[in-house]
Amino acid sequence: MRQRCRRRGTGVRISANRIKAWFVLIPCVVVVFYFIWGFAAYTAYLSVTKSTFLPDHEFIGAANYRVLFDHHRWWVAYSNMFIFGGLYLAGCLALGIGLAILLDRLTGGETLFRTIYLYPMSLSLVVTGLAWQWILNPTIGIQKLVQDAGYPDFKFNWVASPDHAILTVAFAAIWHGTGLIMILFLSGIKSVDPEIWRASRIDRIPAWRVYFNIILPQLRATLLTAVMLLGFQVVRSFDVVVALTDGGPGYASDVPARYVFEYFFERGRIGQGAAAAVVMVVTMILIVLPYLYFEVRRREA
């Protein structure tokens, strides 16, 4: 644009405007850059220092990481992230894609159903966790409902069970996250060439095969976006865990994000918390890299 304008003889004003443009952009970029990458780098640095209640710049090498990797509780939190993540991804994708297909088949009432499936998205994960806490609470929730209905031996106490608490967290998070996946896939399905339907009708191909063999394979980019989004949610998940189980019973449903928070602010072990945060980010990078690789390859193609 600069060159085109210059040809018309307004070059001087353009460059004055360009300077203004830089004046607007640069301070913003510098501050945001500092708050994002500067801070991240500083936390990474803290992970190799002796910091306890306050940041301390004495270098101690990998000692914090050694403590972290010897900590049983960390491994519970870390593996919970994968249990939670696996269930969350599988649940959101299966339910979200399924609902998108069902809604696509619908002749009437799509708006109503779409609103119902999507509204949890507008609520916070704290509200989500607290809402499910009551339903899952044995003394007032589902357990009591079924017991009062004439099955006094019925037990459903997953929130307070060390083996199952993390499953309830996934269950609540799926409730919250499915809507977004549904809406992503619904718009993907609708953007596919409608010719396919006419052709498949002529060839008498059943609708479900059209979805699974023709349409969904075309939505690989959508799937990848969805997986990335959900993956990020998994690594940073904190709110829903605190609100639903607060990592309990004991630390059975702890997750890395909560572990970091507790070691920063409640246990005064900033170095160890920072080491845990770095491991979180490294894990996340391992999730992102394949995506970037795919994107670059697709753009080159």
Next chain:
Amino acid sequence: MRRHAHRTALLYGALFVCALYFLSPLYVMLVASFKTLAEVRGSSIVSLPEVWTIQPWIKAWSEACSGLECNGIRPYFIATFEIAIPAVALSVLLGALNGYVMAKWRSRFADLIFTLLLIGSFVPLQLYLIPLAITLRELNIYGTTAGLVLIHTVYGIPLTTMLFRNFYVALPDELVRAAIMDGAGFFKIFFSVILPLSPAIAIVAVILVFSGIYNDFLFALTFGETGKRPIMAAVQNIVASSYGIKEYNVNIAAVMISALPTLLLFLVAGRFFVRGLTQGALKG
């Protein structure tokens, strides 16, 4: 024909069952929040109140206790808006300006930088907590409204910039060129040509950023001022900390109140919500 009707019934049946799953928490909370405490404990969670009472809502609003303070959730509710309104205004305005620069005064360098910022905005927020605490303390705004406004503004900018940039790229460059011919400068073009064309994307940005700030928990918990914490930290605290008898109905009413603003926003402006979410998702 009959097979067709059969299938339609099955389709609606499946959708209906799923709708029950999504609606049940809202329903259970709504009915419980209108019951007396005795009824919450005694009756089934799915039954309608025998005696409807709005007492739990009143108590949640103005008397429920968070720690030792028993002023209900009203002060936190107000505090949240005191943080959200300036932070939304700032990050949307700055995002619009940045987006304008990037789309209409193109530079490859700026694109690269913002890609880096956008990637950075997916980093787990835990990574920022300690440096943020230090910075806020040095600026003397630790645990204040100003501190949270700063945090939310800064971390909102990558998202708003991206939304506006993608919107402005689609506007014809002739608009800017014609304005330059007329002698308009950089800011004049922004305020009288670009900004008047932006309401559609501005609404999306405001809704997205507002609900992000309103629903924030981590920063609220870490940097909120005691007694004036943002709503999500406060409501979690009220539910977790009630001493003595747990007043389920009051707690549930508190959660309902805290959920209402974004829920209403979604019901009124769902269209924009969806557009923001899908755009943010696809292009981020």
